[in-house]
Amino acid sequence: MIPGPFSYHRPKSISEATGLLADLGEQSRVLAGGQSLIPMMKLRLAAPEHLIDIGAIAELKGVQRKGSTLVIGATTTQHELQQSKVATDAAPILLEASLLIADPQVRYVGTLGGNVANGDPGNDMPAVMMCLDATYRLTGSGGSRSVKARDFYQGTYVTALKPGEIVTAIEMPVPPAGHGWAYEKLKRKIGDYATAAAGAVLTVSRGKVATCTIALSNLSDTAVLATDAAKAVIGTALEKPAVEAAMKAARAVMSPASDTRGTSDYRIHVGGIMVERALKKAFSRAKG
Amino acid sequence: MAKAHVKMTVNGKEVESLVEPRTLLIHYLREHLNLTGPHIGCDTTHCGACTIDMDGKSVKSCTVFTVQAEGASITTIEGMANPDGSLHALQEGFRIMHGLQCGFCTPGMIMRAHRLLQEIPNPSEDQIRFGIAGNLCRCTGYQNIVKAIQYAAAKLRGETFAEAAE
Numbered sequence: 413m414i415p416g417p418f419s420y421h422r423p424k425s426i427s428e429a430t431g432l433l434a435d436l437g438e439q440s441r442v443l444a445g446g447q448s449l450i451p452m453m454k455l456r457l458a459a460p461e462h463l464i465d466i467g468a469i470a471e472l473k474g475v476q477r478k479g480s481t482l483v484i485g486a487t488t489t490q491h492e493l494q495q496s497k498v499a500t501d502a503a504p505i506l507l508e509a510s511l512l513i514a515d516p517q518v519r520y521v522g523t524l525g526g527n528v529a530n531g532d533p534g535n536d537m538p539a540v541m542m543c544l545d546a547t548y549r550l551t552g553s554g555g556s557r558s559v560k561a562r563d564f565y566q567g568t569y570v571t572a573l574k575p576g577e578i579v580t581a582i583e584m585p586v587p588p589a590g591h592g593w594a595y596e597k598l599k600r601k602i603g604d605y606a607t608a609a610a611g612a613v614l615t616v617s618r619g620k621v622a623t624c625t626i627a628l629s630n631l632s633d634t635a636v637l638a639t640d641a642a643k644a645v646i647g648t649a650l651e652k653p654a655v656e657a658a659m660k661a662a663r664a665v666m667s668p669a670s671d672t673r674g675t676s677d678y679r680i681h682v683g684g685i686m687v688e689r690a691l692k693k694a695f696s697r698a699k700g
Numbered sequence: 701m702a703k704a705h706v707k708m709t710v711n712g713k714e715v716e717s718l719v720e721p722r723t724l725l726i727h728y729l730r731e732h733l734n735l736t737g738p739h740i741g742c743d744t745t746h747c748g749a750c751t752i753d754m755d756g757k758s759v760k761s762c763t764v765f766t767v768q769a770e771g772a773s774i775t776t777i778e779g780m781a782n783p784d785g786s787l788h789a790l791q792e793g794f795r796i797m798h799g800l801q802c803g804f805c806t807p808g809m810i811m812r813a814h815r816l817l818q819e820i821p822n823p824s825e826d827q828i829r830f831g832i833a834g835n836l837c838r839c840t841g842y843q844n845i846v847k848a849i850q851y852a853a854a855k856l857r858g859e860t861f862a863e864a865a866e
């Protein structure tokens with residue numbers, strides 16, 4: 413399969429990239445790791461006239477901790493993220509989720525920025541970013557702004573990203589020491605997108621859940637924050653009724669399509685189980 | 701569309717070409733450089749038959765544009781044998797441990813295993829299975845492929861692998 417023709421641009425700086433996007437307009441598209449975009453171009457589901465490859469922009473790479481904030485450059489690959497002790501010590505859910513994405517080859521080149529900007533509900537990182545309350549740094553030729561992951565997703569392949577903008581960095585507050593985390597993903601086979609997946613990040617105080625966030629992947633037309641499900645376990649030690657209430661509340665915000673991964677009912681059923689597993693694992697890992 | 705000039709190192713040799721930007725790396729390797737070791741299995745980024753080594757990463761060359769490989773150092777299965785022509789430990793392992801039947805997946809398997817062993821010289825069976833999860837074999841099954849990689853890992857460490865093929 414051969415993609416449609418395009419001209420190729422390889423800017424060396426963010427300003428050069430945003431300048432190109434502004435000049436070339438709607439027919440231009442950012443290329444990061446290419447592990448979602450190139451397959452789409454091969455199927456001619458995407459046919460941009462200009463590709464702006466952001467892979468050579470040094471300022472988009474790397475992971476830094478600035479006080480209690482973790483800052484991850486957009487073109488940091490899944491592989492680099494997994495190798496970064498700064499990132500995985502601060503927020504181990506990043507490692508757990510990243511290892512469940514695709515396969516080694518895709519993870520060597522697929523980027524975090526591409527994963528969160530893509531807008532496919534099957535991507536795993538958007539839900540993780542919602543759990544961690546991450547913020548995306550967006551830059552266009554007119555300047556920069558920040559949008560929370562929780563406000564970024566509007567529909568399948570529809571996000572808050574405006575034409576001409578690129579995600580330059582993903583920033584997140586480092587979760588408190590002793591927090592619990594888990595990302596549970598049901599898939600048909602290794603390397604597959606989720607049939608259903610759930611992430612949970614929580615803190616425990618005197619044996620009871622003090623704070624909790626839960627988010628879901630591939631169970632709706634975007635990743636979703638399951639706010640009521642998280643509320644249902646606050647102040648509990650995850651006794652059976654609390655877990656059941658959380659599963660019920662999470663299922664209420666799921667609306668997956670019936671597809672090759674299962675019927676909608678099946679995916680809602682297993683989606684609840686992913687929430688249960690994520691909560692229990694996160695609780696067992698938390699200290700306090 | 702204007703052609704783009706690309707320059708890279710493939711199996712130790714510098715190559716330079718004019719290519720259409722949409723030329724996928726697998727097509728460049730197979731059709732411009734006549735390196736037909738990397739195979740096209742699925743063409744949809746699933747099977748790993750097209751895997752090559754690019755700047756220390758295992759990459760599915762059906763999902764990379766040639767222009768993205770500008771300046772890169774690439775190794776394909778053709779670059780794996782030892783300088784004297786004898787087989788690389790992985791090639792030998794696949795032969796001795798019956799790690800192939802039709803051989804279609806083998807170039808990709810070996811290139812992926814090559815990088816895995818650079819990163820983890822003494823992998824467990826689980827690490828091998830997880831590490832080659834992006835490579836599908838439709839006929840051998842994975843038992844002997846895992847053993848072939850264990851054989852090569854041992855040989856590269858200067859040890860001998862005691863088990864026999866299944």
Ligand SMILES: Cc1cc2nc3c(=O)[nH]c(=O)nc-3n(C[C@H](O)[C@H](O)[C@H](O)COP(=O)(O)OP(=O)(O)OC[C@H]3O[C@@H](n4cnc5c(N)ncnc54)[C@H](O)[C@@H]3O)c2cc1C
Binds near residue numbers: 446521523525580744
């Ligand atoms: C076989 C296979 C299995 C996969 N399984 C999974 C899985 O289980 N879970 C999962 O999450 N993903 C999966 N993926 C997708 C993979 O993780 C991609 O790498 C990821 O979705 C996109 O990242 P990328 O860097 O490759 O982006 P690209 O493919 O280059 O870009 C994707 C989209 O995002 C845009 N974009 C990229 N970077 C930016 C940026 N910085 N700013 C603005 N826009 C940008 C592009 O214009 C494009 O529209 C799989 C892919 C394959 C091929």
Ligand code: FES
Binds near residue numbers: 743744762
């Ligand atoms: S041909 Fe590239 S992954 Fe199958």
Ligand code: FES
Binds near residue numbers: 836
């Ligand atoms: S040996 Fe035939 S596909 Fe692997």
